[in-house]
Amino acid sequence: MAFTDKNIETMDSIIARYPRPRSAIMPLLHYVQSIDGFVTAEGIELVAKKLDLSTAEVTAVSTFYTQYKSKPVGEYHVGVCTNTLCAVMGGDAIFAALKEHLDIENDGVTADGKVSLEHLECNAACDYAPVVMANWEFYDNQTVQSAIALVDGARAGNPPAPTRGPNVLPTWKENSAVLAGLNDGHAHEGVQAGAPTLLGLEISKVKG
Amino acid sequence: MTTLTPVLSEHWDEKDSFTIKGYKRHGGYAAAAKALAMEPDAVIQLVKDSGLRGRGGAGFPTGMKWGFIPQGDNKDHYLVVNADESEPGTCKDMPLLLANPHVLIEGVIIASYAIRAKKAFIYVRGEVTHVVRRLNQAIEDAYKAGYLGKNIFGTGVEVDLVLHVGAGAYICGEETALLDSLEGFRGQPRLRPPFPAIAGLYARPTVVNNVESISSVPAIVARGAEWFSSMGTEKSKGMTLYSLSGHVVRPGQFEAPLGITLRELLDMSGGVREGHQLKFWTPGGSSTPIFTADHLDTPLDYEGVAAAGSMLGTKALQIFDETTCVVRAVLRWSEFYKHESCGKCTPCREGTWWLVQLLRDLENGKGTAADLDKLLDLCENILGRAFCALGDGATSPITSSIKYFRDEYIAHITNGGCPFDPHAATLFASAKAGA
Numbered sequence: 001m002a003f004t005d006k007n008i009e010t011m012d013s014i015i016a017r018y019p020r021p022r023s024a025i026m027p028l029l030h031y032v033q034s035i036d037g038f039v040t041a042e043g044i045e046l047v048a049k050k051l052d053l054s055t056a057e058v059t060a061v062s063t064f065y066t067q068y069k070s071k072p073v074g075e076y077h078v079g080v081c082t083n084t085l086c087a088v089m090g091g092d093a094i095f096a097a098l099k100e101h102l103d104i105e106n107d108g109v110t111a112d113g114k115v116s117l118e119h120l121e122c123n124a125a126c127d128y129a130p131v132v133m134a135n136w137e138f139y140d141n142q143t144v145q146s147a148i149a150l151v152d153g154a155r156a157g158n159p160p161a162p163t164r165g166p167n168v169l170p171t172w173k174e175n176s177a178v179l180a181g182l183n184d185g186h187a188h189e190g191v192q193a194g195a196p197t198l199l200g201l202e203i204s205k206v207k208g
Numbered sequence: 209m210t211t212l213t214p215v216l217s218e219h220w221d222e223k224d225s226f227t228i229k230g231y232k233r234h235g236g237y238a239a240a241a242k243a244l245a246m247e248p249d250a251v252i253q254l255v256k257d258s259g260l261r262g263r264g265g266a267g268f269p270t271g272m273k274w275g276f277i278p279q280g281d282n283k284d285h286y287l288v289v290n291a292d293e294s295e296p297g298t299c300k301d302m303p304l305l306l307a308n309p310h311v312l313i314e315g316v317i318i319a320s321y322a323i324r325a326k327k328a329f330i331y332v333r334g335e336v337t338h339v340v341r342r343l344n345q346a347i348e349d350a351y352k353a354g355y356l357g358k359n360i361f362g363t364g365v366e367v368d369l370v371l372h373v374g375a376g377a378y379i380c381g382e383e384t385a386l387l388d389s390l391e392g393f394r395g396q397p398r399l400r401p402p403f404p405a406i407a408g409l410y411a412r413p414t415v416v417n418n419v420e421s422i423s424s425v426p427a428i429v430a431r432g433a434e435w436f437s438s439m440g441t442e443k444s445k446g447m448t449l450y451s452l453s454g455h456v457v458r459p460g461q462f463e464a465p466l467g468i469t470l471r472e473l474l475d476m477s478g479g480v481r482e483g484h485q486l487k488f489w490t491p492g493g494s495s496t497p498i499f500t501a502d503h504l505d506t507p508l509d510y511e512g513v514a515a516a517g518s519m520l521g522t523k524a525l526q527i528f529d530e531t532t533c534v535v536r537a538v539l540r541w542s543e544f545y546k547h548e549s550c551g552k553c554t555p556c557r558e559g560t561w562w563l564v565q566l567l568r569d570l571e572n573g574k575g576t577a578a579d580l581d582k583l584l585d586l587c588e589n590i591l592g593r594a595f596c597a598l599g600d601g602a603t604s605p606i607t608s609s610i611k612y613f614r615d616e617y618i619a620h621i622t623n624g625g626c627p628f629d630p631h632a633a634t635l636f637a638s639a640k641a642g643a
Contacts, residue, residue: 017370019284019327020410022392026375030334051392064394064550065375067334079335083296084494084540085454085526090634121378121544122296123335125303126453126526127460130635136337143636164306165338175337178344179373187345190338192225197303199460200450201221203476204212 003046007035011050014180021051025061027180029068034176038069067136067179074109074116076154077172079133080147083122090130090143095119097144102151114155127196128163135175137162140194165190210468212476213439213447215427216420217463220307226342228349231310237355239426243318244363251322255425257433259445264290264381264418265492265521267444267510270425276405277323277413285325286414288390289316289422291332291343292374292381295493296544297524300449301419303461305332305339308423309346313369315422317355318429320367323415327368331386334374343371378548382596383416385550396552397596420449440466444509444520454489454527455481455633467512470525471504484529488612492521494541495601497608498534518608531637533628534613535620538605539567545602556599559590563606570617573625580617584610 011031015024025047032043039062048058062068080095081087098117102110109116125131128140132147139150140163153159159169166186170178178184214220224230231237243251256271277285289312293301305312312330320328332340347369350356358366372390379385380395387409389395408414424446428436437445444466450473453459457478464473470489480486488498491508497518499506506516513520528537546560566583569575587603594600610617619627631637 020391023372023390025392026389027373030373030375061392061394065334065377067374067376082540083544084537085297085528087540088528088532088537088630088633089454090636092630093634093636120335121547122294122298124293124299124301124333126297126299126524127451128299129453129459133335136335138336138338141635162338166341170337178337178341179334179375181340181344181371181373183344183348184341187341188227192223193220193303193307196458196460197307198217198221199458199477200212200462200464201214201217203462204214207211207476 003035003042010182011046015050017181022053025051025058026065029062030176031180033069034173034180037173038072072109072113073172074114074154075171076114076134076151076159076169077116077118078151078154079118079120079123081121081123081129081131081133082119085126086122086129086131094130094132094142094144094147098147098151101148110155112155115151128194134159134162134169135172136179137165137169137175139163162190164194210464210472212462212464214463215447216304216308216311216423216449217461225307226309226346228310228346228353231308235430236310237314239429240314240317240355241361243429244321244361244365248322248324251318251429254433255322255428258428258436259433259440260421260424260428260436261444261510262418263420263424263448263522265295265519267520270417270421273405273415273417274319274323276403277415278406279324281413284327284410284412285323286409286412287316287320287323287325287328288386288409288414288416289328289330289419290381290383290386290416291330291419292386293419294333294378294381295495295522295524296541297451297453297490297493297526298522299451299453299524300461300522302336302339304419304423304449306342309343310350311423311426312419313346313350313355315425316369317360317367318425319415319417319422321365325415326366327370329370329372329390329409331372331374331380331390334376340371340373347371377550378544379550379598382598385596386416387414394550396550399595441507441509441511443511448523450508450523450525452477452525452527455484455529455532456527457481466509467507469505469507473525474504480527480529484531487528487530487532488534488609489528490524490526491518493524494526494544495519495597495604496521497604498612500612529633531628531633533571533626533630534609534616535567535571536626536628536630538609539564539571541605542567542602545598549598553595553599555590556594556602559586559594559599560602562586563602567606570620571626573620573623575621577618577621580610580614
C-alpha cells in the first residue's frame with residue numbers, strides 16, 4: 001500500500017522521540033505493519049529513506065525480530081505458548097488441535113486470510129497457563145475448546161474479548177499501531193488484574 | 209512462618225489501580241516530590257542503605273549500580289528500564305505494569321534524578337499489547353500532570369521518558385543486547401568492559417534496571433531504608449514478587465520478604481494439584497538449575513538458592529508434578545535457547561543446536577548412554593565460554609536434570625521412547641483433550 005502524507009508525518013513524530021533517529025527503526029517497523037500488515041519492500045525502503053540507512057541495514061534488523069513478518073499474517077494472528085510450562089499444561093494439545101481445526105501448519109494463514117497461527121515462546125503469563133495470544137492480547141487459562149471458539153469467532157469476524165485486554169479484540173494492523181507507540185484510547189478497558197495476579201494479596205488480607 | 213508483605217501489590221485489587229487517580233489516592237508521586245527535594249547523592253545513598261538488589265535475575269545492588277555513573281562528566285546520562293520480561297516462567301513485571309504502571313514511572317523520575325539523567329527509556333517486550341497501552345497512557349497522564357517533562361513539580365528538574373516496544377527477541381533482556389536494540393540494531397550482546405555505567409546507550413553512562421527494581425524505589429524513599437531492610441535476610445533485603453505457576457492448586461503472584469521457602473508458599477496457596485506430588489521446579493526461571501522436593505525448605509534469597517546449587521533469578525517458581533517427563537521439559541527449554549540464540553558467538557549458536565538434536569533423540573528413544581556424556585561434555589564447553597548468559601542458561605536445565613534424574617534419561621533409552629503420557633500432565637487431563 002502507498003504511504004500517505006499523514007503516514008509520513010506520524011513517522012516523523014516517532015523519529016522525534018529519540019536522541020538519534022536510528023533508534024526509531026523498531027517502532028517504524030511496527031508502524032509499517034500497521035499499514036501494510038507485514039514488513040513490505042516498500043516499507044523497508046521508506047524506513048531506510050527516513051533514517052538515512054540502506055535497505056540492507058533495515059532488513060537486517062527486521063529479520064532479526066520474530067514479530068516483524070516478511071509475509072502477510074491473518075487479520076487475527078493467534079499464538080499458542082508451547083514453551084515448557086504451557087506446553088505441559090496443555091499448550092501442545094491446544095496447538096495441535098488448532099492446526100488440525102484450521103488445517104494449517106505453524107506460520108500458516110487460513111485461505112480467507114482471517115486467522116494465522118504461530119507457536120510462541122514464554123509470554124510472561126505462566127500463572128495463567130495455558131496461554132494463547134491473539135494479536136498479542138492475553139487469552140488466559142485456555143482449553144482446546146476455548147481456543148477453537150476463539151479462532152472460529154475470529155473467522156466469523158466476532159472474536160471473544162481478551163481475558164486481560166480491551167473490550168473488543170483489535171485487528172493485527174490496529175494493534176501494530178499500538179506497538180508503534182500510538183495511543184488507541186483503549187488503555188482504560190479490561191481488568192486491572194486477573195485472579196492469579198491478586199492471589200497473594202488476597203491471602204494476606206484474609207490472614208490479616 | 210513467613211507472612212506475605214504486599215507493598216507493590218498492595219492496591220492491585222482496586223479496579224482503577226492502573227490510573228493516575230488510583231495511584232495518587234494512596235500517596236502516589238509523593239515519594240518523587242520528596243526525592244527531588246533531596247540531593248541526588250543522598251538518594252543514591254538511601255537506595256544503597258536499603259540493600260535493594262536487582263530483581264531482574266542477577267541481584268546486583270541497585271544503589272551501587274547508580275553510584276558507578278560518573279558525575280560532573282558533562283555527558284548525557286541515561287536510565288533504561290528493562291521490561292523485556294521473557295525468561296521462561298517469569299511473569300511478575302507484566303502483571304505489575306498492567307495493574308500499576310505509575311509506580312514504575314515514579315521510580316523512573318527518582319532514579320533519573322539520582323543519576324542525573326534527563327532522558328529515560330522503558331524497553332518493554334512487544335508481545336503484550338495491553339501492557340504497552342497502559343504504559344503509554346500512564347506516561348501521557350504523568351506528562352499532563354507535570355510529573356514528567358522539563359520542570360517536574362516546578363523544581364526545574366527535567367526527565368523525559370520514552371516507551372520503546374521490542375519485537376520478540378528474548379536476548380534483548382540481556383542488558384547490552386537491549387542497548388544495541390534500542391540504538392536500532394539487531395539485539396546482540398556487547399563485550400564487557402566497558403560496562404554500561406561507562407559506555408551504555410549511545411556510548412554514554414547508562415543505568416539499566418529491571419521493572420521491579422525501579423518500582424521498589426518509591427516505597428523506599430517514602431518509608432525509608434530501614435523499613436525496607438527490616439524485611440528479608442542478612443544479604444537479601446526487602447520484599448519481592450514470587451511467581452508460582454504450573455501443577456499447583458492456585459498459581460499466582462506472592463509478594464513476600466526474601467527468604468521465604470517454597471514449602472511456605474505452597475502451604476498458603478493450597479499446594480501441588482490434588483493427588484499429585486512435586487517432582488521438580490525452577491527457583492528463578494528456566495536458566496536456573498532445577499530443584500526437587502529436597503529443596504522445599506531452601507530459603508528463596510540470593511544466598512540460600514546459590515548455596516543449594518541454583519540461582520534465585522527472577523523468582524519464577526515453575527512447579528512440575530510426577531506426570532511430567534523431565535526429558536520433554538528440558539528438550540523444550542533447549543529448543544527455546546536454540547531459537548533465541550542471537551548467533552553472535554559460536555559456543556551458543558552451534559552448541560544449542562547440538563543440545564537440541566541430542567535431547568530430541570533421547571526423548572524419542574533413539575539416544576544412547578554415550579549421548580548423555582556427550583550432552584554433559586557439550587554443556588561444559590558452552591558454560592563460561594559464551595558471549596553472554598544465554599549460553600550458560602541453556603546448560604542449566606540439562607546438567608541439573610541429569611544430576612537429579614539420570615535414571616529417567618536412561619529409562620528413555622532402555623524403553624525405546626518416552627514412558628510418560630503427555631495428556632496426564634495437562635490441566636484438562638479429565639476432559640477431552642482433542643488431538
